[in-house]
Amino acid sequence: xxxxxxxxxxxxxxxxxxxxxxxxxxxxxxxxxxxxxxxxxxxxxxxxxxxxxxxxxxxxxxxxxxxxxxxxxxxxxxxxxxxxxxxxxxxxxxxxxxxxxxxxxxxxxxxxxxxxxxxxxxxxxxxxxxxxxxxxxxxxxxxxxxxxxxxxxxxxxxxxxxxxxxxxxxxxxxxxxxxxxxxxxxxxxxxxxxxxxxxxxxxxxxxxxxxxxxxxxxxxxxxxxxxxxxxxxxxxxxxxxxxxxxxxxxxxxxxxxxxxxxxxxxxxxxxxxxxxxxxxxxxxxxxxxxxxxxxxxxxxxxxxxxxxxxxxxxxxxxxxxxxxxxxxxxxxxxxxxxxxxxxxxxxxxxxxxxxxxxxxxxxxxxxxxxxxxxxxxxxxxxxxxxxxxxxxxxxxxxxxxxxxxxxxxxxxxxxxxxxxxxxxxxxxxxxxxxxxxxxxxxxxxxxxxxxxxxxxxxxxxxxxxxxxxxxxxxxxxxxxxxxxxxxxxx
Numbered sequence: 281x282x283x284x285x286x287x288x289x290x291x292x293x294x295x296x297x298x299x300x301x302x303x304x305x306x307x308x309x310x311x312x313x314x315x316x317x318x319x320x321x322x323x324x325x326x327x328x329x330x331x332x333x334x335x336x337x338x339x340x341x342x343x344x345x346x347x348x349x350x351x352x353x354x355x356x357x358x359x360x361x362x363x364x365x366x367x368x369x370x371x372x373x374x375x376x377x378x379x380x381x382x383x384x385x386x387x388x389x390x391x392x393x394x395x396x397x398x399x400x401x402x403x404x405x406x407x408x409x410x411x412x413x414x415x416x417x418x419x420x421x422x423x424x425x426x427x428x429x430x431x432x433x434x435x436x437x438x439x440x441x442x443x444x445x446x447x448x449x450x451x452x453x454x455x456x457x458x459x460x461x462x463x464x465x466x467x468x469x470x471x472x473x474x475x476x477x478x479x480x481x482x483x484x485x486x487x488x489x490x491x492x493x494x495x496x497x498x499x500x501x502x503x504x505x506x507x508x509x510x511x512x513x514x515x516x517x518x519x520x521x522x523x524x525x526x527x528x529x530x531x532x533x534x535x536x537x538x539x540x541x542x543x544x545x546x547x548x549x550x551x552x553x554x555x556x557x558x559x560x561x562x563x564x565x566x567x568x569x570x571x572x573x574x575x576x577x578x579x580x581x582x583x584x585x586x587x588x589x590x591x592x593x594x595x596x597x598x599x600x601x602x603x604x605x606x607x608x609x610x611x612x613x614x615x616x617x618x619x620x621x622x623x624x625x626x627x628x629x630x631x632x633x634x635x636x637x638x639x640x641x642x643x644x645x646x647x648x649x650x651x652x653x654x655x656x657x658x659x660x661x662x663x664x665x666x667x668x669x670x671x672x673x674x675x676x677x678x679x680x681x682x683x684x685x686x687x688x689x690x691x692x693x694x695x696x697x698x699x700x701x702x703x704x705x706x707x708x709x710x711x712x713x714x715x716x717x718x719x720x721x722x723x724x725x726x727x728x729x730x731x732x733x734x735x736x737x738x739x740x741x742x743x744x745x746x747x748x749x750x751x752x753x754x755x756x757x758x759x760x761x762x763x764x765x766x767x768x769x770x
Contacts, residue, residue, distance in 0.1 A: 282369060283313035286461060288322055288485060289468035291329035292478025297322060301486075303461055306372030306604045307595050308644040315461050318484035320493055323453070326482040327499040330424035330451035333479030338421045338449035342397040349394035349447060352474035356387040356439075363466060365596075367435060370462040372604040372648065373558060374595045385738070386439030389754060392738035393447035401759060402448065414770060419763040421449035422525060423501035426494040428515065430506040431457035431606050432561040432670075438467055440753050441504045442481060448762035450501075451480045455494060457507075458487040459607050495519055502526065502762070506563075508668070509702065509747050516750065527751035527761050529563070530744055531668045532704025534725065535697035536566030536733070539710035540574065540681055546731060547571075547709040548582045551674065554707070554733040556590055556652050559603050560672035564705035566733060568658075568665060570693060573678045580630060580656060580676070587631055590652050594642030604648040605671060611648040614671035617664055618653055625662035627655040627675070660696055668702070690719065698724045703745030707733050726752070 286303070287294040297316040305312050318326075337345075356363070364379035371378070393401075404417035427441035434456055445452045456464045464483040471481045484490055488511070495503050495518045502525035505515045512530040519526045536554050538547045554566030571579050593600040605611040618634045621627045632653030636645065643649060656676040658665050665675050679696070683689045697706060706725035710716050713730065720728040726744045729735070736742055741755030751761045 281311060281313050283366075283462060286313050286315045286465050286485065288316055288318055288326070289465055289481075289483040290322065290326045291332075291482070292472055294465070295322060295325075301458060303370060303459075304607070305369050305647075306606050307647040309608070309646040309648065312369055313462060315458075315485050317486045318455075318490045318493075323484055323490065323493040323497065326453045326484050327424055327494075327497050329479035329482050330453055331499055333477055334421075334423055334451050337451060337477055337480050340449070342402055342447075345447060345449065346394040346398035348475045349390055349443070352471055352476070353387050353391045353394065355470050355474055356383055356390070359470070360384065363435060363463070366462050366466060368595050370460045371431065371434065371606055372595060374597075374600045374603045376598050376601055377558060382433055382436050385736075386436040388738040389440050390443040392754075393443045393759065396756070396759060397447045401756065402763070404765070409769075415767065417765045417767050419448070420766055421763060424451045424453065424499055425502040425504065425762070426497075426500045427452050427454040428491050428494065428503065428505045428507070429454065429456045431459040432558065432563070434460040435463040435467060437506050438463060441506075442467075444753075444759045444762045445504070446476070446480060448759060450762055451482075453482045453484060453494060453500070455484050455486065455491055458485070461485050491515065492518065496522065498522065500524060504761075505529070508670075512749070513747075525761070527753065528749040529742075529753055530702075530704070530747065530749045531563050531670070532565070532702045532744060532748050533568060533666065533668050533700045534564060534566045534702075534705040534707070535568045535570060535723070537693065537697060537706070537708040537719065538569065538571045538575065538579070539708060539712070539715070539719075540572045541711045542575075542709040543711060544575070544578055544582055548579060548586055550707065550709055550731070550733045551583065552586055552589075555674040556602065556672050557734065559605060559650075560652075561606065561670055562734070563670075564727060564734065564736075566705065566707055567669065567673065567675055568697070569674055569676050570679055570697065571676055572681050574681065576656075576676070576678050583654065584631060587652060587654075592637060592640050592643050592649065597642060600642065602652065602672075605650055606648070608648055610670070611650060614650055614669055614673065617667070617669045617671070618650075618673060621655050621662065621664040621673075625658075625664055627662060627664060628657045630654040630656045630676070632672075660699060666700070694719065694722050701746055702748045704748035705729070
């Protein structure tokens with residue numbers, strides 16, 4: 281095993297259990313570590329540890345909480361490369377990505393919230409009703425909260441959840457995905473080293489059954505979940521039965537609109553980023569790429585030329601920018617969608633496909649590798665267009681602009697873009713910025729981009745519409761999801 285046995289972390293200490301499971305390196309299908317699995321008593325112990333720590337932590341002045349969190353930020357930045365190697369082993373993502381994105385963006389969120397609460401971010405509001413009457417509000421933390429992470433950005437998601445939670449004065453019991461568990465103990469002990477009191481951040485490990493124990497526990501005040509829509513719906517329903525607060529960051533089937541006047545190079549680069557970064561395992565990916573028929577031949581030609589920039593290889597090699605999928609079961613799911621696109625949807629396969637990748641130095645064929653795949657001449661009714669694949673699969677949907685007025689073709693295009701039960705993200709590429717903002721104003725998505733794709737700084741609140749989620753993460757609004765307002769009059 282590359283790593284020691286990974287224990288739970290409860291009340292400031294490691295905690296072992298008899299039942300374990302394995303974490304596997306996706307790049308070679310070799311075991312990385314044995315992971316202790318939580319059960320009902322250990323989940324209860326973690327919640328109770330949070331309840332014991334809550335009175336003192338919630339009463340700690342925001343400036344003092346901020347100083348502890350900023351010490352954790354410094355430790356994260358100092359250990360960036362060590363933590364990135366763990367993420368690469370656990371997720372299969374190239375080190376070139378984890379070392380520049382995953383830890384850095386998590387630390388950014390923690391730094392943002394630490395500074396926000398130190399500068400009045402938890403202040404309430406005051407209204408002077410009459411000479412002898414005032415109404416004022418104060419923000420109170422919720423209590424012990426559950427954070428349930430996903431496998432595509434493990435430590436980043438853990439920090440996006442714990443940063444506002446802890447900054448607001450709450451305690452957390454965090455459960456990472458069972459596919460990518462290695463960051464959790466590292467983060468818990470880093471928090472403790474920074475001075476976070478015992479019981480404020482606890483870790484339990486396991487699959488959906490452990491998440492269900494957390495969600496249904498009467499001592500949990502809020503559940504923050506990141507994952508697929510079907511699972512998120514179940515988690516939200518279970519939380520609602522206990523009248524718990526929820527934040528749900530779920531999946532998407534996002535449209536990427538290339539307007540007729542768009543710069544070809546910029547549009548192709550945007551489509552590549554929106555589909556193949558992180559091997560397509562990004563919930564905001566713009567997998568439905570709408571291209572005008574007049575631009576389609578040139579777009580396809582440039583896109584095919586650009587695929588040579590996708591470099592699979594040894595995931596620790598700085599030149600590698602494309603890794604395997606996270607698990608065998610997920611690889612098999614993605615391959616099934618690709619085969620369906622060819623055999624049932626009858627989409628035109630432009631590049632890639634279900635065959636094993638071409639042997640490449642540094643690529644272990646035992647790993648969960650797939651080929652970046654592009655379908656073209658797709659239609660809205662195809663399964664590969666309607667359902668989230670969560671892999672490196674792009675669907676190009678041509679559209680016509682031969683109508684009597686500009687507005688009529690845009691009306692049809694926007695209606696097609698919005699024709700999905702999900703609404704996480706959307707984007708448009710055009711040289712006309714005025715038109716761009718008019719278009720994104722009509723797109724039914726919680727996140728929109730213009731002439732770019734994917735950037736999500738800590739200052740920007742992100743969250744989905746429709747079946748893509750409830751609430752937001754990051755930004756000032758992200759802190760509001762971790763407090764309740766008390767209104768007083770006097």
